[in-house]
Amino acid sequence: xxxxxxxxxxxxxxGAGPNARRRExxxxxxxxELLAAGSSVVVDNTSPALEDRAPLVAAAREAGxxxxxxxxxxxxxxxxxxxxxxxxxDRVPLVGVLATxxxxxxPTTAEGFERIDVVCGDDGTAPVPRPGAGTPGV
Numbered sequence: 604x605x606x607x608x609x610x611x612x613x614x615x616x617x618g619a620g621p622n623a624r625r626r627e628x629x630x631x632x633x634x635x636e637l638l639a640a641g642s643s644v645v646v647d648n649t650s651p652a653l654e655d656r657a658p659l660v661a662a663a664r665e666a667g668x669x670x671x672x673x674x675x676x677x678x679x680x681x682x683x684x685x686x687x688x689x690x691x692x693d694r695v696p697l698v699g700v701l702a703t704x705x706x707x708x709x710p711t712t713a714e715g716f717e718r719i720d721v722v723c724g725d726d727g728t729a730p731v732p733r734p735g736a737g738t739p740g741v
Contacts, residue, residue, distance in 0.1 A: 631658050638666035651707040653714055660715040669717045672710040677724035679704055 630646070637644050644663075650656045656672075663670040682704075686695050710719050 627658075631662065634659060635662050635666075638662060638668060643668075649703050651703050653708060653710075656710060656714060664715055670715055671718040671720065672716045674710060674719060674721045675724045676721055681725055 630648075634644050634646065646659055648655070650659070660670050683697070683700060686697075686700055689695070710716055712719065
């Protein structure tokens with residue numbers, strides 16, 4: 604299985620401080636190296652806005668590989684409830700959850716994604732494909 608962002612960046616990229624910038628730079632470097640080696644790469648990040656996704660899309664385009672986004676569409680109250688049961692480093696501070704939600708812009712094919720899959724995360728278990736899910740923002 605391809606490495607995830609957590610494996611690539613040794614943790615989620617949150618905030619705009621120097622540690623976050625280093626993690627993001629490391630992630631971009633590792634993604635580029637893996638793509639250059641012909642590996643498939645899965646980046647498991649929130650990436651709420653176009654500027655967060657653009658470097659990864661650009662790296663894939665430069666490597667000549669297709670880019671797909673998976674949008675897990677989950678109600679904000681369910682996101683907060685799920686986060687509330689997390690413990691330790693797994694729990695995201697509420698300010699981080701709310702800030703990410705405020706920055707969220709759904710991905711579009713105009714960004715360079717060839718495909719955008721939308722799955723519904725509101726059933727209380729694992730996300731399941733939403734019937735008729737299309738490509739938002741096209």
